[in-house]
Amino acid sequence: MAGKKERLFVKGNEAIAMGALAAGCKCFFGYPITPQNDIPEFMSKAMVDAGGEFVQAESEVAAANMLLGAGACGIRAMTSSSSPGMSLKQEAISYMAGSEIPAVIVNMNRGGPGLGDIGPSQGDYFQSTRGGGHGDYRLLVLAPSSAQEAYDMTYDAFDLAFASRNPVLILGDAIIGQMKEPITPREPKQVDPEEGADWRLIGAPNSREHRIIKSLFLMDGELAGQNRKLQAKYDAWKKMVDFETFEVKDAELVVVAYGSIGRIAKNAVRALRAKGKKVGLFRPKTLYPFPEKALEKLAKEGKRFLTIEHNLGQMVEDVRLSVRKYGDSDLFCVYPGNMPSPDDFEAPILRALGRK
Amino acid sequence: MKRYIDVIMAGFGGQGVLLIGNLLAYAGMREKLNVTFIPVYGVEMRGGTANCTVVLSEDEIGSPIINKPKSLIVMNRPSLDKFQPKLADGGLQIVNSSLVDPVLVEQGGRIRTVLVPANELAEKVGNARAVNTIMLGAYVAATGMVKLSTVEDCLSAVMPPKIVPVNIAALRAGAAYALEQLKGQTPAKVSAKKAAAKPVAKKKPAAKKTAAKK
Numbered sequence: 001m002a003g004k005k006e007r008l009f010v011k012g013n014e015a016i017a018m019g020a021l022a023a024g025c026k027c028f029f030g031y032p033i034t035p036q037n038d039i040p041e042f043m044s045k046a047m048v049d050a051g052g053e054f055v056q057a058e059s060e061v062a063a064a065n066m067l068l069g070a071g072a073c074g075i076r077a078m079t080s081s082s083s084p085g086m087s088l089k090q091e092a093i094s095y096m097a098g099s100e101i102p103a104v105i106v107n108m109n110r111g112g113p114g115l116g117d118i119g120p121s122q123g124d125y126f127q128s129t130r131g132g133g134h135g136d137y138r139l140l141v142l143a144p145s146s147a148q149e150a151y152d153m154t155y156d157a158f159d160l161a162f163a164s165r166n167p168v169l170i171l172g173d174a175i176i177g178q179m180k181e182p183i184t185p186r187e188p189k190q191v192d193p194e195e196g197a198d199w200r201l202i203g204a205p206n207s208r209e210h211r212i213i214k215s216l217f218l219m220d221g222e223l224a225g226q227n228r229k230l231q232a233k234y235d236a237w238k239k240m241v242d243f244e245t246f247e248v249k250d251a252e253l254v255v256v257a258y259g260s261i262g263r264i265a266k267n268a269v270r271a272l273r274a275k276g277k278k279v280g281l282f283r284p285k286t287l288y289p290f291p292e293k294a295l296e297k298l299a300k301e302g303k304r305f306l307t308i309e310h311n312l313g314q315m316v317e318d319v320r321l322s323v324r325k326y327g328d329s330d331l332f333c334v335y336p337g338n339m340p341s342p343d344d345f346e347a348p349i350l351r352a353l354g355r356k
Numbered sequence: 357m358k359r360y361i362d363v364i365m366a367g368f369g370g371q372g373v374l375l376i377g378n379l380l381a382y383a384g385m386r387e388k389l390n391v392t393f394i395p396v397y398g399v400e401m402r403g404g405t406a407n408c409t410v411v412l413s414e415d416e417i418g419s420p421i422i423n424k425p426k427s428l429i430v431m432n433r434p435s436l437d438k439f440q441p442k443l444a445d446g447g448l449q450i451v452n453s454s455l456v457d458p459v460l461v462e463q464g465g466r467i468r469t470v471l472v473p474a475n476e477l478a479e480k481v482g483n484a485r486a487v488n489t490i491m492l493g494a495y496v497a498a499t500g501m502v503k504l505s506t507v508e509d510c511l512s513a514v515m516p517p518k519i520v521p522v523n524i525a526a527l528r529a530g531a532a533y534a535l536e537q538l539k540g541q542t543p544a545k546v547s548a549k550k551a552a553a554k555p556v557a558k559k560k561p562a563a564k565k566t567a568a569k570k
Contacts, residue, residue, distance in 0.1 A: 007385060009382060175394070175420065178395060181393075264421075268418070339421040
């Protein structure tokens with residue numbers, strides 16, 4: 001092996017698993033579901049080789065609670081699933097957010113509601129960006145659009161989770177998971193063995209005072225205090241917003257799209273640029289925090305917007321909230337079961353461009 | 357114009373279309389192109405059809421999914437039925453004429469077709485299962501998108517070493533057959549032939565050598 005410069009040709013799912021491994025992930029808990037099975041498949045060997053633990057749990061509910069337990073012990077741990085399985089994990093995710101337990105969670109979004117289908121979808125945008133379970137909380141949500149981004153975002157997700165003591169969600173879909181692309185791996189992380197030393201639960205050594213990690217706050221004003229603390233944390237995330245822009249400078253219409261749809265829309269934008277159309281692309285990489293200021297700035301410049309999503313219109317609400325002082329966003333929906341190609345987007349983009 | 361091609365490869369499950377899809381992608385990667393590979397995504401079963409889409413490009417690749425492909429590798433009849441109508445105008449298809457009746461091939465000049473009796477050629481090369489690499493050899497020769505030698509170098513990335521030699525022979529046999537077919541066709545094809553001429557020129561003696569080694 002020529003070392004870290006060597007490019008690997010892997011599925012997005014494998015890239016996520018490799019990114020987690022390089023980030024020092026030591027525990028994986030999962031339950032099989034299409035289209036993310038390559039992740040547990042990879043981890044079933046990698047975790048054992050890394051001296052960690054791999055558990056194929058009896059259910060998604062169990063896997064998510066194991067993740068909670070590992071995180072409470074300050075261990076870099078991860079679970080992955082797809083939409084129906086994600087619904088089952090939400091209770092534990094709410095508890096993790098409430099008790100500030102770090103974890104990395106992967107959702108390779110498939111069609112829904114219910115069991116839906118196994119094709120790509122962005123139907124879990126609301127679930128991902130609004131918390132997902134009960135209560136007043138948020139996850140940091142990262143949306144890769146390539147195998148390399150899937151690797152990099154997972155690689156960074158563990159640091160982010162521990163820095164903010166909060167679950168971080170990687171939101172991909174069946175296209176990102178199944179598509180193979182070259183990736184350049186990064187140097188494996190040396191994780192500080194003292195990570196989380198001031199809060200993790202490791203059995204009160206040397207008779208130190210015991211610690212409690214919990215999400216139940218019954219005393220007068222206690223929960224309000226906790227939730228204010230959470231809110232301050234979520235506000236602080238805003239400086240971490242990340243997004244890609246393409247040809248927006250002189251664009252009259254900006255297409256807003258994320259993940260797999262983002263990269264497909266980029267091709268459509270490129271093709272229309274070649275025909276002299278003044279269109280651009282804005283691709284959020286963080287879905288929460290949402291890059292609202294950047295979009296607002298574009299709106300202030302007089303640009304108009306078209307949101308393209310693989311759902312019935314979810315992110316468009318965030319786009320509209322972002323640009324509301326100056327304008328609005330049109331919406332083009334891709335329905336489940338369809339693998340859209342750039343040609344499919346050219347007509348709706350031109351329609352939106354032509355509308356005044 | 358920058359180098360760009362997309363291809364859908366389709367056949368029966370077990371004919372090895374996913375393997376040659378990976379192989380072409382590896383070759384593209386080796387030649388410093390951007391590449392994507394995506395297998396057909398659906399509820400598949402044994403004995404059913406399989407296909408994958410490979411994109412090779414100097415530019416950043418937007419969609420890994422292509423609805424109107426610029427080229428096809430058609431390994432069986434159902435694949436022809438499904439994908440020939442989707443082939444872009446001016447596109448090229450390599451069709452396995454061992455399993456597909458040539459009368460089904462679209463006439464009239466909208467698309468170009470190279471017929472390759474891949475099963476017979478694979479038998480000749482000495483491994484009936486090398487149908488897929490015969491087809492890929494023909495494809496690489498006809499498009500000139502990557503060098504045949506690069507594809508040969510990448511074989512070991514997708515298969516065990518002991519079957520690499522017979523697959524080198526298969527790639528070369530497919531390439532040689534395709535070039536023979538393209539001889540004397542319209543100018544569009546001549547340019548494609550030119551691009552592929554280099555790797556093919558040294559092929560025949562080498563192919564014999566490989567066969568002899570076995």
